Amino acid sequence: MAIKLPAFILSDETREKINQLFEFGQKIAHYGWVPFVLYLGWQSNPNRPGLLQLLTPLPSA
Numbered sequence: 873m874a875i876k877l878p879a880f881i882l883s884d885e886t887r888e889k890i891n892q893l894f895e896f897g898q899k900i901a902h903y904g905w906v907p908f909v910l911y912l913g914w915q916s917n918p919n920r921p922g923l924l925q926l927l928t929p930l931p932s933a
Contacts (some may be wrong), residue, residue, distance in 0.1 A: 882890075914920055
């Protein structure tokens with residue numbers, strides 16, 4: 873006995889919008905992964921530096 877899945881009838885415009893949303897989500901996941909991991913590491917550090925210290929190229933004295 874085969875399980876029959878319901879067929880969704882979507883217009884071409886709706887399919888295109890869903891496809892665009894999926895591609896946008898892929899780009900967010902692709903470009904946002906490394907900053908997200910860095911942010912998690914920064915948050916877990918008890919003596920985290922300030923944002924200005926992170927952005928300046930020279931170490932503070």
